[in-house]
Amino acid sequence: MLSSMIKKATTSWGIALSITLLLTGLGFIVTIILEDRLSPMRTYLPQLHKLKNSIAALTKQEHREETEEALQACSRPRQKYVFIAPHKVGASTTCTIFQRYAISRKLPMMLPTEGLVLSWGVSPTEQEYIHTPDEQYHALMNHFTYNKTWLRSKFPADTAYISLIRDPSKQLRSAMNYYYIPQLLKIKSKNPVKTFLENPWRYKNRSEVTFAHFNVTWDPSRNFMAFDLGYPTEGVEDEERARRYVNELEADFTLVMLMDYVDESYVLLKRLMCWELQDVLYITKNNRSYSFKDYVPSEKETAMLRRWKAVDYLLHDTFNKSLWRKIAAQGPDFFEEVQHFKEVNSRVNMYCAKLKKGGSNLTVEASRWNSQFEVDAEFCRVLKSVVKELLTPLQKGRKDGRWKLVTERINMRAIVDGHPTFKYESERGKYLKRVKAAKKSKQVKKNKKRKKGKRH
Structure with a gap:
């Protein structure tokens, strides 16, 4: 009985208090309106200004608290990684992200002795990469043919393995343009992709090429991404072997990003590696144009391509599902961060594009996903830099081409022109000198013969 009476009294007191506060609030609002009419700009605007400032301060405080919580969850950024950059997947842009991170944190990197290529087809020899004093390596970010055994002998056990792939149809179009594939296959149509997809098997004897200098067979039109990730050309028809290999890659790699969803991939990279937002900002590099770039194969052509590039499609389908599983595990704010990332990246791109000497810095404010940071001329210079x-x-070291690998593109041009392929630029240079000398000697003999003819 007593508890019931107390409860009723408490309820009545609460209602009375609520009504009192409501009436007080209404009276305050009426007072402000009357004062505003009687003496405009005297008291209302300063109060409004204070209110706006308090809201802004509260918002900043919330952002700081949320940012601190996020940083506590990611207190240890991962700073040991191998980024395998397959060819013609947009890796030039992504590679610079990993370069910038390694350079800014002074990580011990595995770098090619000369040139841009560290490995292609086979693993590097001891002369082909720069050795650190203690043989410790925490970062690799180059075109590199994945070799699990070799890499694990050089990098720590807690290294994150990361790669990037793209829609195999788009990868084929890019490769078709870059690697002289129409010339190799003797396709002379305006749209070599469409012609090729009528029947890819018609060109099989031409599309498979052998690099005799290290006994590697490669087909630039077929399973190019799988080849870069270590799957041999001769296994192209073995579906079970391909499936086992792709499953093994899925177990080996921390993340395989998709160029088809590049912003989502970069935000996921940031989260999985516990990096900062500014670490994964980017400016697109090497965006080439060619006549058939935007060609979209028909359903029939796509079905044909799926059979031809079966291992690449298996790779893409597997890691497409893997990417979205990883994203689903990130929680409901993931796509909010993606939108925020796109907006910040757009602002930074625009600022860097218009920046003039002596211009003021761009301040990127703190948010739920990043601390505040400044973008200046040096930041823009590095962001714009290519690989x-x-x-x-x-x-460092020798620059005579002795250990500089010949790119697969140059070797493809040599095959198309009927010349031998080479591993090192030094060997190729000697061959070209001999060819040039032979041409000169032939021309001299031809000129002498012509002069003799004129005398007679």
Whole structure:
């Protein structure tokens, strides 16, 4: 009985208090309105200004608290990684992200002795990469043919393995343009992709090429991404072997990003590696144009391509599902961060594009996903830099081409032109000198013969 009476009294007191507060609030609002009419700008605007400032301060405090919570969850950024950069997947842009991170944190990197290529087809020899004093390596970010055994012998056990792939149809179009594939296959149509997809098997004897200098067979039109990730050309028809290998890759790699969802991939990279937002900002590099770039294969052509590039499609389908599983595990704010990342990246891109000497810095305010940071001229310079500009200052030692690998593109051109392929630029240079000397000697003999003819 007593408890019931207390409860009723408490309830009545609460209602009375609520009504009192409501009436007080209404009276305050009426007072402000009357004062505003009687003496505009005297008291209302300063109060409004104070109110706006208090809201802004509260918002900043909330952002600081949320940022601190996020940083506590990611108190140890992962600073040991291998980024395998397959060809023609947009890796030039992504590679600079890993370069910038390694350079800014002074990580011990595995770098090619000369040139841009560290490995292609086979693992590097001891002469082909720069050795650190203690043989410790925490970062690799180059075109590199994945070799699990070799890499694990050089990098710590807690190294994160990361890669990037893309829609195999788009990868084929890019490769078709870059690697002289129409010339190799003797396709002369305006749209070589469409012609090729009528029947890829018609060109099989031409599309498979052998690099005799290290006995590697490669088909640039077929399972190019799988080849870069260590799957051999001769296993192209073995579906079970391919499935086992792709499953093994899924177990080996911390993350395989998709160029098709590049912003989502970069935000996921940031989260999984516990990096900062500014670490994964980017400016697109090497965005080439060509006549058939935007060609979209028909359903029939896509079905044909799925059979032809079966291992690449298996790779893409597997890691597409893997990417979205990882994203689903990130929680409901993931896509909010993606939107925030796109907005910040757009602002930074625009600022860097318009920046003039002596211009003021851009301040990127703190948010739920980043601390406040400044963007200045040096930040823009590094952000705009391509792979070669970031790599060359780090390379030391001989620059005579002795250990500089010939790119697969140059070797493809040589095959198309009927010349031999080479592993090193030094060997190729000697061959070209001999060819040039032979041409000169032939021309001299031809001129002498012509002069003799004129005398007679």
